Amino acid sequence: MDRSGVGRQPVVFVPGAGGIGLDFFLAHEQVARFATSLIYDRAGTGWSDDVALPRSTTEVTDELRALLGATGLPAPYVLVGHSLGGAYVQRYAQRFPDDVAAMLLIEPLHEDWNDYMPDHLKINTNAAAAEGALEVTGDLIAHFRRSFTETFSAFPQPLQGLLIDKHLSPERLLTGLREGSNVLAILDDLRAGGARPDVPLIVLSGTDIDAAQKLFASEGQLREQIAASGKLFASIAAKAPCGEHRSLPGTTHISIPMVRPDAVAAAVHDLARRAQQRP
Incomplete structure (x- = not known):
C-alpha cells in the first residue's frame, strides 16, 4: 500500500480484476494534493502475497476494512472502485454504510448488468471457462505489452516498466480472469446485500475500445456492450439520491484510471466537497 497527502475523508482506491494499486498512481498523486489518498494491492494481486483465487466479497471487504483499521485512517472514506473493484466498493458500502462518505464507481460491475444487455452479452456462465480458453503464447504477451505500453505512456520511468512487467509476469498475467471467475456469486451478493x-456517487465510463478487449469479443459486440453499459451506468447514478454519470470520450473500460487521472481526481474532489456539505 501507499499513503500520501493529508485531508478529511480519506480516499481509498480499489482496483479492478487483476489490477494493481499503482495503476492509480497518477490519480493518487493528484488526489494527495487535497486529501489523504491510499492505494493498495489486494491479496493475490500486484506485489501482495498470493492467495487462492477467486475470493468472496466478504473476504475482500473484510481485508479492506482490516487494512484501513491498521492504517489508523478515520472513517468515513471516499471509496473509488474500478470494474470488479466497483463491485467490492458497493459491497463494502452495503456491509459498512457508516464507513462510507461517497463512492466513485469507474465502469463498475453491477447486479443489473443482464437487465441492460442483449442476450448474447449477458453474464450467464461461470467466467472460469475464460481462463482455460485463453492460450498464453509469446504473441499474446507481445500483444498485451503493446497495449499496456500505450495505456501507461504517461507514467514516469522506471514505474512504467515495473508495472508492465508485473502485469505480464507469469504469476499475475491471468489474475484478472481468476479474480472474476466467481462473478455470478459476486452479483448474487450485491443483489441480496x-x-x-445515501451518499454522493459519481459513475465514470469510457466510450472507446482497446486492443486487449478485442481478444475476447468482436468490435461489434464491444460497441453494443458500451452502448448498453452506458445506459446501466446512467441508471445507477439516477437511482442514487446524489448521483451523477460522466462519460469520458477517448477512454476504454480498462484505461480510465491511467489515461484520465485528471477526470478521476476531479470526480473525487467533487465527491469530497459534496460529502462535507451534507449534514
Whole structure:
C-alpha cells in the first residue's frame, strides 16, 4: 500500500480484476494534493502475497476494512472502485454504510448488468471457462505489452516498466480472469446485500475500445456492450439520491484510471466537497 497527502475523508482506491494499486498512481498523486489518498494491492494481486483465487466479497471487504483499521485512517472514506473493484466498493458500502462518505464507481460491475444487455452479452456462465480458453503464447504477451505500453505512456520511468512487467509476469498475467471467475456469486451478493447508503456517487465510463478487449469479443459486440453499459451506468447514478454519470470520450473500460487521472481526481474532489456539505 501507499499513503500520501493529508485531508478529511480519506480516499481509498480499489482496483479492478487483476489490477494493481499503482495503476492509480497518477490519480493518487493528484488526489494527495487535497486529501489523504491510499492505494493498495489486494491479496493475490500486484506485489501482495498470493492467495487462492477467486475470493468472496466478504473476504475482500473484510481485508479492506482490516487494512484501513491498521492504517489508523478515520472513517468515513471516499471509496473509488474500478470494474470488479466497483463491485467490492458497493459491497463494502452495503456491509459498512457508516464507513462510507461517497463512492466513485469507474465502469463498475453491477447486479443489473443482464437487465441492460442483449442476450448474447449477458453474464450467464461461470467466467472460469475464460481462463482455460485463453492460450498464453509469446504473441499474446507481445500483444498485451503493446497495449499496456500505450495505456501507461504517461507514467514516469522506471514505474512504467515495473508495472508492465508485473502485469505480464507469469504469476499475475491471468489474475484478472481468476479474480472474476466467481462473478455470478459476486452479483448474487450485491443483489441480496440491500440498499447502498445515501451518499454522493459519481459513475465514470469510457466510450472507446482497446486492443486487449478485442481478444475476447468482436468490435461489434464491444460497441453494443458500451452502448448498453452506458445506459446501466446512467441508471445507477439516477437511482442514487446524489448521483451523477460522466462519460469520458477517448477512454476504454480498462484505461480510465491511467489515461484520465485528471477526470478521476476531479470526480473525487467533487465527491469530497459534496460529502462535507451534507449534514
